[in-house]
Amino acid sequence: MYAIPAQEIAGHCLQAFTQVVPASQAAFYCVDRQLQAHDFRLHCMSGEMHRDYLDNYRQFDPLQPRNCHSSGLAVVPLGFAMAQQPAHDSRRYRDFLRRYGVVDVVEVVAHRAGQPQAAISLLRTADQGTFTTDQLAQLNALQSLLQMAVANMQPCDDSLNGLTPKERQIALLLRQGASNKQLARELDVGLPTIKTHLINLFRKTGVTSRTELVGTLFL
Template sequence: MNVIPTQDIAGHCLHAFTQLIPASRAAFYCVDRHLQAHDFSLQGMSGEMHRDYLDHYRQFDPLQPRYCVSSDLAVVPLGLAMARQPMRDSERYRSFLQRYGVVDVVEVFAHRDGQPQAAISLLRTVDQGVFTHQQLTQLNALQALLQLAVAHLPAHEDALSDLTPKERQIALLLRQGVSNKQLARELDVGLPTIKTHLINLFRKVGVSSRTELVSALFL
């Protein structure tokens, strides 16, 4: 089976899904063996919104893979997911969506060996309204295309393949538990540059800490 770059697969999948099921914003992401989302590809979504999500609201998102895996559904509507979590968490997540004009979200998952491998998140704004029953039915049919695309994704153990050489070097050093000062010495750069590299690397992988990064890439 040929391995196709994740970004290529993400671009084709996002285009196909949003052409058939209108959505103002969309995201494609991979799922690691710990059911954490990483390697986000965005369409129509601002970097500000995505950073806000990762930094402050991801923990309240009921559509995270670790919550959806138990549903045995390939297409998971926001309303169904919210009904399964504490009301306070749903309210906080709803406030985040409303801040960016989003009224509905649906997640479409593809699996490999019984585990989620990738997903597409589709977001609708007020002018589009919520997803209809017919559209959810269509997404269930489209899921087969996503499932086929996932067969060409790099396996979990190839998680480093999407990183640049410098990002791989930093990731490998982080696995050894080095400090920021040690990283600066190893790369022969200043501490502010190291902090910038780490922020960019965390966002690229879809994590918020060194521990999460090491888990996503190596465990």
């Protein structure tokens, strides 16, 4: 059976989900064996918000893959997830959402062999209001389509498991031939920071050049 690239599936799924259940922002991501989210595909979400999440609030997110997995649900509403974690963590995460005008979030998770493989995060602002019971039911119906799509998806890169989210992003951009200047622009950091990330990547993978790095991780 032909395996479809994850980014292609991500685009189709984000379009389908946000057309059926409107959301102000959304993200599709893969989940590795350590139940960490990676390889995000963003929909109407600013890079600034996403970087702020990864750098400062990810650890407080009640909808992280490990939490969704332990819930036993395929569609996990924010309110339910927040009730399962310490109140101070939920307050920190609410502060993050409030900063960007988000009032509600729901996670739709697809599994493979009993483990989360990929998920879609849907976010709504005040003008859209919180997700209704009917909309959550619609997402439960759509989850089976996500499940089928993920079943035909090429496995996400296990070779990237030991990398931080920024290192993953850099590695994927290097695979596309990005220069240091392009990396700095994409990550909104200076060239010295990019050079530091590259040195760390070389050390982690035991290589001495960008070409070796791409070959080790992706070939």
